[in-house]
Amino acid sequence: MAEFGVEMEKNLIAIYRAKPAENPEILKILADEMLFTESFVYCDDNHDGMVIMEELISCEEHFLKALNRPMAMKLNRMEIGDTDNDGKLQLAEWALAGAMWDLAFGKTMVSTLGKGHLDDEKLNEFAIYKILGLVGHFFNDTDYSTAMDILFTADDDHDNKYSAAEIGCLQQHFYNDFIRKQMWSAH
Numbered sequence: 001m002a003e004f005g006v007e008m009e010k011n012l013i014a015i016y017r018a019k020p021a022e023n024p025e026i027l028k029i030l031a032d033e034m035l036f037t038e039s040f041v042y043c044d045d046n047h048d049g050m051v052i053m054e055e056l057i058s059c060e061e062h063f064l065k066a067l068n069r070p071m072a073m074k075l076n077r078m079e080i081g082d083t084d085n086d087g088k089l090q091l092a093e094w095a096l097a098g099a100m101w102d103l104a105f106g107k108t109m110v111s112t113l114g115k116g117h118l119d120d121e122k123l124n125e126f127a128i129y130k131i132l133g134l135v136g137h138f139f140n141d142t143d144y145s146t147a148m149d150i151l152f153t154a155d156d157d158h159d160n161k162y163s164a165a166e167i168g169c170l171q172q173h174f175y176n177d178f179i180r181k182q183m184w185s186a187h
């Protein structure tokens with residue numbers, strides 16, 4: 001997965017540097033207004049409507065610890081998301097940073113796993129099942145029916161092909177499902 005990390009970082013930087021708020025693929029991910037709400041609430045530990053660096057570090061640590069995964073990324077969400085530079089992420093900034101991350105993930109999936117399975121720069125069904133296995137496994141084997149629901153929801157135009165933006169949404173839905181389980185088990 002070393003190659004994945006390098007590619008992911010490269011894609012994220014490219015997206016970050018090219019007016020992300022005007023990027024049509026980013027806007028497509030952000031069209032689902034609820035997509036980033038759960039992760040925001042999850043990280044906003046003191047419920048003041050803002051995520052500060054300490055909260056960001058603590059929720060990412062908690063997330064990776066729950067999954068037993070080491071910390072990977074060098075570029076954090078505060079760096080890419082804090083557009084007004086006040087050291088805090090509001091929901092809109094959080095969502096934009098999340099969409100950048102998700103799109104970078106989708107692009108990385110398309111380029112690393114798409115060889116031989118591309119159709120108009122979208123992954124075909126065969127490739128998406130590979131990704132589903134990979135992402136599902138990362139999120140500690142999300143159950144089959146949840147995974148199928150996510151697969152259906154993420155294919156926004158239901159053409160059985162997956163663009164980078166749709167794969168980004170797919171991974172965010174998995175993340176949200178993970179958070180939901182964490183929140184339930186904590187209460």
Ligand SMILES: [Ca+2]
Binds near residue numbers: 052055
């Ligand atoms: Ca907060």
Ligand SMILES: [Ca+2]
Binds near residue numbers: 083084087093
């Ligand atoms: Ca801010």
